[in-house]
Amino acid sequence: MEDEAENPRPISVALLVTCLVDLMRPNVGFAAVNLLQDAGCTVTVPRAQSCCGQPAYNNGDESSTLAIGRQVIEVFESFDYVVVPSGSCGGMLREHYPRLFSADLEWVNRAYALAQKTYELTEFLVDVIGYKGGNSHYSGLCTYHDSCAGLRELGVRAQPRQLLAGVGDLELIEMNETDTCCGFGGTFSVKYPEISGRLAANKVANADRTDADTLLGGDLGCLLHLAGRMRREGRSLKVFHVAEVLAGMASGPSIGEPEASV
Amino acid sequence: MSTTTQTVTFGEQVDLALNNVSLQQAMGRAESGFVETRRHCVEAMPEFEALKDTARDIKEHTLEHLDSYLEFFEEKVIENGGTVHWASSGEEACRIILGICQQADARLVTKGKSMVAEEIHLNEALEKAGLEVVETDLGEYIIQLANEMPSHIIAPAMHKTRSQISELFHTHHQSLGYVDKTTTREEIVSEARQVLRDVFVSADVGITGANFLVAETGSNVIVTNEGNGDLTSCLPRVHIITAGIEKVIPSLEDLSVFLRLLARSATGQEMAAYTTLYTGPRRDDDPEGPEEYHVVLVDNGRSAMLAGNYRSMLRCIRCGACLNHCPVYTAIGGHSYGWIYTGPMGAVLTPLMTGLDNAYDLPNACTLNGRCQEVCPVRIPLPDFLRQHRVRQNQRRLGSGLSRRVVSMWAWLARRPRFYQAVMALPVRLLSYLGRHRGAFEKLPFGRGWTVVRDFPAPTGATFQQQWQKRKRSEP
Numbered sequence: 001m002e003d004e005a006e007n008p009r010p011i012s013v014a015l016l017v018t019c020l021v022d023l024m025r026p027n028v029g030f031a032a033v034n035l036l037q038d039a040g041c042t043v044t045v046p047r048a049q050s051c052c053g054q055p056a057y058n059n060g061d062e063s064s065t066l067a068i069g070r071q072v073i074e075v076f077e078s079f080d081y082v083v084v085p086s087g088s089c090g091g092m093l094r095e096h097y098p099r100l101f102s103a104d105l106e107w108v109n110r111a112y113a114l115a116q117k118t119y120e121l122t123e124f125l126v127d128v129i130g131y132k133g134g135n136s137h138y139s140g141l142c143t144y145h146d147s148c149a150g151l152r153e154l155g156v157r158a159q160p161r162q163l164l165a166g167v168g169d170l171e172l173i174e175m176n177e178t179d180t181c182c183g184f185g186g187t188f189s190v191k192y193p194e195i196s197g198r199l200a201a202n203k204v205a206n207a208d209r210t211d212a213d214t215l216l217g218g219d220l221g222c223l224l225h226l227a228g229r230m231r232r233e234g235r236s237l238k239v240f241h242v243a244e245v246l247a248g249m250a251s252g253p254s255i256g257e258p259e260a261s262v
Numbered sequence: 263m264s265t266t267t268q269t270v271t272f273g274e275q276v277d278l279a280l281n282n283v284s285l286q287q288a289m290g291r292a293e294s295g296f297v298e299t300r301r302h303c304v305e306a307m308p309e310f311e312a313l314k315d316t317a318r319d320i321k322e323h324t325l326e327h328l329d330s331y332l333e334f335f336e337e338k339v340i341e342n343g344g345t346v347h348w349a350s351s352g353e354e355a356c357r358i359i360l361g362i363c364q365q366a367d368a369r370l371v372t373k374g375k376s377m378v379a380e381e382i383h384l385n386e387a388l389e390k391a392g393l394e395v396v397e398t399d400l401g402e403y404i405i406q407l408a409n410e411m412p413s414h415i416i417a418p419a420m421h422k423t424r425s426q427i428s429e430l431f432h433t434h435h436q437s438l439g440y441v442d443k444t445t446t447r448e449e450i451v452s453e454a455r456q457v458l459r460d461v462f463v464s465a466d467v468g469i470t471g472a473n474f475l476v477a478e479t480g481s482n483v484i485v486t487n488e489g490n491g492d493l494t495s496c497l498p499r500v501h502i503i504t505a506g507i508e509k510v511i512p513s514l515e516d517l518s519v520f521l522r523l524l525a526r527s528a529t530g531q532e533m534a535a536y537t538t539l540y541t542g543p544r545r546d547d548d549p550e551g552p553e554e555y556h557v558v559l560v561d562n563g564r565s566a567m568l569a570g571n572y573r574s575m576l577r578c579i580r581c582g583a584c585l586n587h588c589p590v591y592t593a594i595g596g597h598s599y600g601w602i603y604t605g606p607m608g609a610v611l612t613p614l615m616t617g618l619d620n621a622y623d624l625p626n627a628c629t630l631n632g633r634c635q636e637v638c639p640v641r642i643p644l645p646d647f648l649r650q651h652r653v654r655q656n657q658r659r660l661g662s663g664l665s666r667r668v669v670s671m672w673a674w675l676a677r678r679p680r681f682y683q684a685v686m687a688l689p690v691r692l693l694s695y696l697g698r699h700r701g702a703f704e705k706l707p708f709g710r711g712w713t714v715v716r717d718f719p720a721p722t723g724a725t726f727q728q729q730w731q732k733r734k735r736s737e738p
Binding site: 017019021022023024025026027029030045047048049050051053055056057058059060061062064065067068071148149152153179180181183184185186187188189190191192193194195196197198199200202224225227228229231232253255256257258259 | 277280589590593594626627628629630631633635636651652653654655656657665666669673674675676677679680682683686690697698699701702704711712714717718723724725727729730731
């Protein structure tokens with residue numbers, strides 16, 4: 001950061017990696033760390049994290065949700081900010097935790113305090129830090145899928161597009177119905193696969209109709225689902241998390257693509 | 263799901279719907295039409311979001327004092343020369359309405375579109391007693407001929423294509439002298455108008471719903487695009503209005519707020535073609551109008567809803583915006599929901615009215631994408647209500663025991679992060695090794711729920727936590 005003198009203590013950010021990034025695509029986590037560090041933040045990745053609790057929450061298992069929520073609050077509340085490379089998990093912490101704990105004064109206060117400093121990654125970079133972007137390049141025609149929770153719970157829409165506009169050689173083209181659900185919906189995707197698959201097919205068709213060669217988004221759940229559907233339909237679009245492209249870490253295989261054979 | 267009228271399971275119904283070519287055709291066209299027209303209308307009205315707040319507040323206020331407003335309304339109706347009947351259940355409402363019809367020696371009854379009448383199975387009750395009942399809303403008329411339930415609360419025959427309607431008319435209208443099959447939109451509508459014209463003038467009783475009841479004046483308000491509601495209300499000797507108790511609003515001033523929201527939200531029109539206020543029976547100097555004016559106020563579970571956690575569901579003005587914007591509804595059509603209330607509002611209402619165990623899938627077959635709540639003109643938190651249903655289902659151990667066990671096992675692990683990380687690292691390592699040359703799996707043991715419709719992208723190496731710990735160790 002340029003203004004070291006004015007800003008003596010760097011901003012301390014905890015990364016909530018999300019269970020999907022942790023297990024399925026660590027590159028997204030490293031991309032998020034690099035972006036945050038490039039923006040001048042000190043990044044900590046607390047070890048005692050697993051998941052934000054949405055699978056329990058969305059399946060009506062209230063006591064498990066509360067137990068996991070308390071754990072997340074305890075681990076993350078001491079940092080200046082909590083940043084999440086997912087609108088869905090970000091929305092869980094910011095919109096849902098405070099309401100979940102509404103019957104418990106101590107915990108509702110702690111949940112509310114956590115909510116106040118929780119941000120989705122691109123939202124944090126643009127709205128809080130004013131990050132202008134690094135020197136990353138990505139040569140491709142990209143289209144962007146707005147994930148529902150990010151869009152409707154957190155208002156994430158302009159931020160990723162603004163950051164992508166600063167990526168060299170990247171061109172963005174909007175598809176029809178960018179704000180229609182892709183049909184992932186967490187455990188919905190495996191409980192009602194036929195409906196989920198139909199919504200994915202609609203989304204993939206909309207993306208393909210743009211002539212884009214790459215589909216980007218801010219939620220790995222949607223992206224795994226859409227990449228899997230594209231593979232199944234034999235479509236050739238590459239799928240990346242927006243953080244990978246912004247951090248210049250999208251040179252490897254895209255989601256669902258094999259490693260280049262040696 | 264098995265409700266009163268259906269024995270096919272939700273899953274079977276969904277499979278049928280997804281593979282029904284004409285349904286998919288009909289739904290695709292209708293849905294994108296309503297969504298686009300609404301978008302244009304809303305964009306042209308900067309105060310739309312503020313108006314939604316006002317509408318929500320008016321409804322909340324009215325629900326808070328519902329008993330008083332209903333009594334104000336009743337007083338006014340009596341003052342105007344009409345009668346108000348109170349029905350606590352659907353059966354009671356049907357009995358009251360049948361009684362009025364019999365009192366009037368009715369044989370032929372015309373009906374405007376009314377979701378409450380569908381809810382209480384009014385047609386069945388009247389027909390069983392020997393009355394002839396004819397639906398006069400074009401969509402309702404079509405599904406009456408087809409002997410089906412409505413699939414959409416404002417466009418009941420949305421699931422039908424034009425050629426299906428053409429066939430249906432051909433089958434039913436030949437005996438009335440319409441020998442040639444009509445195929446164009448204009449011909450079909452014109453044939454329906456001719457057939458219904460005769461019915462309108464000879465009906466003894468007209469039954470309509472009400473979009474709103476105005477306490478200040480004792481009026482019922484009907485909003486339609488076909489004018490059939492007016493012919494049903496004015497021409498017969500007796501006019502009966504069926505309405506849920508939540509339909510009352512305080513004043514005409516309030517009505518203006520809802521009229522600005524309703525058509526925009528429903529069909530993307532600034533106003534529907536016909537908006538009519540009916541205030542009592544024909545007065546001496548009126549050129550026309552019914553001799554008797556009856557309002558049947560139906561509770562049927564609503565006051566229980568008023569007292570519980572789902573109260574704000576009673577704000578619903580039945581515009582259908584949540585249906586039109588629901589990707590699941592659009593994919594599977596209204597009939598998959600198994601009852602007359604469909605889409606997100608139906609997924610909330612049906613379990614409340616027919617039982618949580620009767621309608622297990624409805625609250626669950628939703629991605630919680632939140633678009634319904636975003637477009638709702640009275641800001642009903644529909645996704646939260648669906649989650650509440652899930653909590654109650656979980657508490658009552660409804661649904662698949664296996665999926666409940668998997669979630670609670672996973673939650674147990676998630677509460678022990680170190681152990682969780684160690685356990686999860688094993689399948690991740692295995693799958694990333696097996697998947698490194700193919701990138702994704704077409705099939706996985708225990709993974710059918712995923713792989714039946716899409717490949718499973720392989721994890722890419724060790725977990726983030728493992729790699730992060732390794733990186734930290736190697737740092738000075």
